[in-house]
Structures are given as C-alpha cells and as structure tokens.
C-alpha cells in the first residue's frame with residue numbers, strides 16, 4: 001500500500017501547551033483512517049496542521065510524495081487536500097450554491113467545469129433543492145452536507161472530516177456514511193476525526209488514538225476497544 | 241422543477257432602468273442646469289468614485305479601509321508636485337499620479353495580510369493623518385506647500401484660454417462635468433460587474449469567514465490584493481481629478497472628515513457591498529447637503545456623524561437580503577443544466 005499522507009514527528013505548541021507531541025501517522029491511498037481521543041487531545045489541531053490552517057513547530061507533512069509543511073491552505077486544496085470544520089462552518093450570507101461554487105471556481109479555472117462540478121457535488125449531497133437557500137435556513141444536517149459538498153467539489157485525493165457525525169440523528173449519520181463510502185469507492189482517501197469510536201467501528205480499517213497530543217494507539221478499531229491504555233483514557237467517557 | 245435561461249430580450253429589459261438613469265444624468269446640462277449646480281454634480285461624481293472605491297473593497301470584505309483619504313491625497317499631491325517641480329499640467333500628470341498613488345496604497349494593504357478587523361482600520365486611518373503632519377511640518381512644508389497648498393492650472397484651462405473670457409468658466413464646468421460623469425459611469429459599471437462576479441463573491445466570502453475561504457481553496461491574499469488595487473485605482477482617480485479640477489491642492493484632501501466621512505456614510509447608509517445603494521446615497525446626500533446649506537451650514541461633518549451613529553444603532557438588515565434575492569435568479573440559471581426529481 002503506497003502512502004498518500006505521511007506526518008513525521010509533528011509537534012504543535014500553543015504557548016506552554018503541547019497540543020501535538022511528536023505525532024507520526026501514515027495514511028494509504030484509498031484508506032479510511034479514524035482519529036479518536038478525548039476532548040482537547042489534539043485531533044482538530046492535527047487536522048489544522050495537515051490542512052495548513054496551522055503550521056507545525058516541528059516535523060513534516062508529506063502529501064503525495066511532496067513536502068507540504070510550509071504551503072498555505074489554498075495551495076494544499078489545489079494539490080488535493082480538503083477539509084471540513086468541527087461544528088460546520090459556512091459563509092452565512094451566501095447561498096448554498098456559492099458556498100460550494102466558490103471553492104470549485106478557485107480550483108477549476110474553466111467556469112463551465114467549475115459549474116458542472118458544483119452541480120455534481122450538490123447532487124451527491126442532495127442539496128439541489130436547497131441551492132438557493134441561505135445557510136441560516138438550513139438544519140444542522142443540511143449544513144454538514146454543505147460543508148461536505150464544499151470539501152468534495154475541489155476533486156480532493158484526501159478529505160479531512162472533523163467530527164462529521166456530531167449532533168446528527170442515527171439516520172442522518174447513515175446518510176453521511178453513505179456519501180463517505182461512495183466517494184471512498186471512487187478512490188478518495190479519508191481521515192475522520194471522532195470523539196467517540198462507535199461510528200468508526202464499521203467505517204475505518206484503522207484508528208489512531210490521541211491523548212494529550214500523544215499517539216497512544218494505532219490499529220484496527222476492534223483492537224482499540226481492547227487496548228488497556230485506550231480504555232484507561234476513555235474511563236468515564238466510554239469508548240463507544 | 242426546472243429553470244429556463246432568461247431570454248436575451250428579458251436580459252436587455254433588466255438593463256433599461258440603469259441605462260435610462262445614466263443617459264438622463266448625462267443630459268442634465270441640456271436642461272439648462274449650469275454654474276453652481278453643475279459644480280456640485282461634478283464634485284458628486286468625484287465623490288462617487290471614492291464611494292465605489294470604499295464599497296467595492298470594504299463593503300465586501302469588511303476590511304474597513306479608512307485610508308482612502310491617503311490614496312486620494314497622494315494622487316492629488318503628485319498632480320500638484322509634478323506641476324510645481326516639472327511644470328507638468330494635469331492633462332499629462334493625472335495618469336502618472338494615479339499610478340504613484342496605487343503604488344503608495346500598498347502601504348495600507350501590507351498590514352491586512354496579517355492584521356485583521358479593527359486593527360487594519362486603525363492603521364489605515366493613521367496614514368492620512370501622518371501625511372498631514374508631514375506636509376505641514378517645518379522643513380517639509382517648504383517643498384510640499386504647507387498649509388497654503390500648491391497652486392496649479394486647472395484641467396483644460398489651456399484650451400479655455402483660447403475662448404473669449406466670458407465663455408471660459410462655463411466651458412470648463414461643462415467639460416469637467418462630462419469628463420467626471422463618463423469616468424463615474426465606467427467605474428460604476430465595472431464595480432457593479434466585479435462586485436457581483438465570482439471574484440466579488442470571493443471578496444464577500446473573505447468578509448464572512450476568511451479562514452474558511454483560505455481553507456476551502458481561495459487564494460485569499462491574492463484576491464484581497466487585486467480587490468484592493470482596483471479599489472485604490474478608483475480612489476486615486478478621484479484624488480487626481482479633484483486636484484486637477486479644484487486647485488490649489490491643500491491638506492484638505494487628506495483630512496478624513498472631508499474625503500472619508502462622506503463616502504463612508506454613503507456606503508453604510510446605502511448598504512455595504514451593494515454598489516448601487518452607496519452610489520445613489522452619495523448623490524442624494526451631496527445634493528441634499530447643498531439644498532440644506534442654509535439650515536446645516538458648516539455643521540456638515542457633525543450631521544454626517546449623527547447620521548452614521550443613528551444608522552449604526554438602527555443597523556439596516558435589508559442589505560444582505562437584497563443581495564440574496566438577486567442571487568436566487570442567477571443560481572436558478574446555473575442549476576438549469578442539472579436534471580433532478
């Protein structure tokens with residue numbers, strides 16, 4: 001299995017706080033990697049470092065064989081790294097269509113291709129009927145879909161999802177999982193951050209467990225729930 | 241549900257009101273309006289350029305550029321200095337002055353790469369004030385005209401001299417009116433097209449969530465820089481025209497109360513980022529001010545300030561909705577190529 005993304009000894013500090021401590025991960029092409037850990041363990045920070053929203057203090061991020069550690073977020077998008085934000089972020093005063101189309105337009109110079117790609121992303125996420133709506137008028141589930149549409153419209157090789165299931169009902173989670181599987185079958189690689197392990201059990205072949213910025217486990221989810229240290233970390237929080 | 245592309249005829253119909261207004265405005269001199277009111281409208285045209293400059297960048301990105309007085313002032317002073325030291329008349333110095341002012345304006349832009357929100361505004365406001373102190377300070381005032389300013393011949397005055405004395409001023413007033421009107425129409429159409437283009441929406445996206453814009457693929461620094469440069473061009477053009485039409489050039493043009501507060505009021509009152517709203521408000525406030533001169537007199541700045549305060553308290557919410565309604569139709573057209581149930 002050839003690697004699409006390699007993080008080598010990534011360290012990120014916020015003042016005295018070490019949010020990521022020498023974290024190394026590797027993600028294969030076409031894989032779905034889960035990242036779990038309690039609140040404040042550094043999951044979002046890792047997504048931020050991979051997407052370029054934050055620069056690491058130490059270590060490297062290698063994507064598709066290229067060191068992208070110093071590149072700006074928009075350049076990484078054009079290379080094929082897309083992301084969503086925890087809790088859904090959208091442009092509140094731009095209709096759903098533009099929330100998605102502007103990303104398409106920033107990657108595809110040809111407006112016709114950008115338009116076709118936007119229509120595709122809105123169709124996959126079942127947002128065509130909401131395309132003219134302002135985000136304010138959407139349910140949390142539809143907002144999550146807008147973010148996913150925006151992330152996939154740029155034709156990414158790697159999609160980073162930060163807590164994509166948070167606050168959704170069981171049926172809505174199923175919808176999101178369906179889209180993830182559909183794109184994964186098309187060859188898109190995913191890193192999915194979750195607070196709880198439950199949804200990743202059937203989705204991810206492999207999970208990485210973070211605690212206090214340190215990687216404490218790496219392996220199949222079925223083994224994660226048996227790991228003593230993982231259980232220790234989740235004591236009280238519950239693994240599932 | 242399917243949307244049809246609007247026919248060419250319907251699209252032309254959409255432009256009828258705006259074209260009518262532009263033609264009617266250009267025909268104002270034919271109604272016999274001359275002298276004082278033509279001067280007022282010429283000044284309103286120049287302020288329209290400032291308003292467009294402010295609305296195009298600050299109205300979309302919410303990076304409130306309080307430094308437009310600096311940009312306009314720079315180009316006005318370059319026009320004046322090129323005459324004073326090289327004998328260049330405004331006919332020739334306007335374009336180089338605009339270029340110099342655009343280059344200088346990047347001084348305002350640089351902090352906005354790192355500094356966001358209110359800090360950018362504060363920094364941008366400092367620049368015109370620093371310029372005023374420099375120009376009026378001891379050694380420099382000798383070279384930069386000091387308080388008295390720099391005299392220069394007004395635009396087209398060499399042509400006017402070929403006319404009999406009585407016809408000179410009316411000729412100049414008419415020429416200036418047509419020149420500034422033509423430039424304003426071009427600027428307004430371009431600004432409108434830009435503000436509602438993909439590029440304009442990228443500026444708006446940056447205004448609504450810059451980190452999201454960057455993380456979703458938009459080269460935010462490049463988009464901001466381009467938007468800023470277009471905006472600076474408009475402000476610099478206004479400054480150069482002001483110098484060329486209303487010499488002498490004094491620090492008045494750099495003082496924010498003169499060249500920032502009126503366009504700022506127009507942008508906030510007219511609806512940030514809508515282009516048309518601020519443009520209309522610019523003309524309404526300037527004409528209203530002249531009509532109300534007897535009542536308001538020298539209290540203009542205070543009147544503007546009060547208006548601004550009232551507006552900030554009332555916070556008009558209609559603006560966003562206006563842009564949104566406009567977009568609904570555009571999106572419907574773009575989606576028409578998709579089939580769905």
Ligand SMILES: Nc1ncnc2c1ncn2[C@@H]1O[C@H](COP(=O)(O)OP(=O)(O)O)[C@@H](O)[C@H]1O
Nearest residue numbers: 014017019037038039040041042043044045046
């Ligand atoms: N921008 C920031 N500035 C300062 N501290 C931060 C910042 N982002 C995250 N942190 C801190 O880093 C730690 C890890 O945060 P985060 O990556 O958001 O955790 P998680 O996503 O796993 O809940 C937390 O203690 C958080 O308070």
Ligand SMILES: [Mg+2]
Nearest residue numbers: 043044045086
């Ligand atoms: Mg998080």
